[in-house]
Amino acid sequence: MRVPSPWCSKARARNEPAPTAGRPLGPLDPDSRRVIGAASSPGPEPLVRPRVAPPMLVIRPTSGWRSLDLREVWRFRDLLLMFAVRDLKLRYRQTALGVAWVVILPLLGAGVFALVFGRVAKLPSAGVPYFLLAYAGLLGWNLFQGTLTRAGGSLITNAPLISKVYFPRVIVPLSAAVSACVDTLVAMGLLVILLPAYHVALTPAVLLVPLWLLLLQVLGLGLSLYASALSVSYRDVSHILPVLVQFLLYASPVGYRAAQVPHAFQAVYLLNPLAGLLEGLRWSLLGGTPPRLGAVLYAAAVSCVVLVVGAFAFRRMERRFADVL
């Protein structure tokens, strides 16, 4: 009976002396691949065939601003989806109502707004049921708010991964944004029932809905990129963010229309890009007076600038994430 003994090290026989042992290592000339091969094959050994293929990956320090490297993000698109799917699945797992929460929450919110602003404060609703007005506002708001809070805290919640695995870090807040977007689209689906129920007819302006959603997300993502990157070093951000969100909720036309803001404050009010975007979304869904073009262009420009600045700032701060987290 011959049983392989656990003490026997089978690998031993293969352990030839290391090829790198005691060999002087030459300097690397990044411009010449030949040098690598030649430098590491000194002595009487047969000369190493110089490698023609360039390295698949070169790791070297970077500094200052750097490119967004969107190609790398595209390479990791599967991971982006997996993260988004994970977030969505986890949020509603172990809940009795499951995905229904996506619809219930804005319904409840709209109900409260309709009660407070519509019934108690008796704000005019320009011919649209107040409930619908608030629901449309909340759809846009939830998209912005969901993106900002989920993506803003995403780096902290995924800290164990970030300090252990490489992937483009921007995948994390991006996937949070995707999951917020999915929630909003589901909630928007309810309008198919709500609009006929309230006898509101769609106008051609509905075609602009994707544009509003995109801009809202661009704004939310831009802010959250900056916030999440900053939150890695300064956890203060996670305390400030909810307060900021609360403030913005009342400073934006979510539960009321921008037209309700006194004329004296209109100019200041419209500095908030959310005003233009939320009014635009509401107009597209429910009709009524279109938002002023100037306000819309201003909001779009601010959103794009915020995203670009946020993305570059993220890339700049990104290289410290794994060291700090």
Add this chain to the structure above:
Amino acid sequence: MSSNELAIAVRGLSKEYLLGPKRQFGTLAEMVVHRVKHPLHRQKHETLWALRDVTFDVRRGEVLGIIGRNGAGKSTLFKVLSRITEPSAGEAQLFGRVGCLLEVGTGFHGQLTGRENIYLSGSILGMRRKEIDRRFDEMVAFAQIDRFLDTPVRHYSSGMYVRLAFAVAAHLEAEILLVDEVLAVGDAEFQDKCLGKMQDVAQSGRTVVFVSHNEETVRRLCSSAMLLQEGQIAFVGHPDDAFRHYRAQRNEAGREFDATRRVRRSPDLAIVHAALSIDGVRALEIPSGSRPVLTCVVEVKRRTRFAAEVLIRTRESVPILYAAANPAHGIYSDLEPGTHTIRSELPLPAMAAGRYWIDIMLGLPQAPCMDYIEEALAIDVLPGAHSGSGCRTVQSRRHGCVFIEAIPLRDSTVPRGATPQRPSRHDGRGALTADAE
């Protein structure tokens, strides 16, 4: 195995960590206030070079082990090569697709099912979805969890969890594999399975860089080893040599008498010195199965009765051998006050190679020790051929430390139905009796 083609070229790689600013800002507000007050002031930081000017090559098919003590820069090197963090200087070129095997179960989520976790964990490790689809069945088979695929993994036994996690990682298709202490988990059987898989990977011609503390694993897997010390390469070469350097570095290549860990002391007696020798030559490296002589110098202050005893412990402080280093009849009773030398031969059994500690104590049975020095000596048992099969043992928790040769008996095949004579239950008087069944 290794060819001449390069897989990894590292040149002057350095990584500097900021140990925190000399001026610490606890909150954002403090930072903002400081920035406003001193807009042009640049922060000064305490720094630490976790890696300093590291230069090496790894050839295709080579299995390189990276060893070194905690803080030597192993993990930092791993993190830089796997792109988790950027180097501060230098450059690394990787010729081929890189895959990382890290702590088993990274990216797993307890609420998700086995199937979902395979996809999530696979994507995190860098696999494409199509790739996971293709190897899905293989992974499930390797992990042996097909019945529980759609159960959330938090209901898994820890064994199933670890198997699944490793299965995903093990099917990563990469030309260069970076492995960080993955084998530190699971039971012995699973560790063997992992090691086997790793050996397959190594033999399939892929390049492996293996960061580990575990001497046994590195010796078993790696064709060469690199020793890091304070962020610099202290040695590159054969694993055995690397570990010799490693032990020397940790001051572990045996250690002369040291009484700092004296736990008890009576005024009457003291161990002044102790040493081991082989053939009259003082030795700290003892070949397995040899008979070193322990020389113990004892200072007797008052005439007293005592016995000298020796305890040999493993690296993990587990006592494995006990020897009464006494004269023929047990107890020294008539030593005059003064300094005496006690010499006794220790017929050591075949022992696993590695580090052992020797405790020396003076005392009487059933009485408090008079002198007890923990870790008085440290010896390094060198590997030796223990048996005809030429096996070499390495100290490990799994295989024990003392090797005895089992002697196959000629009549060991017993016909069915017959009661074999086998020693069993202890009868309480110190003898073994055959179990009457």
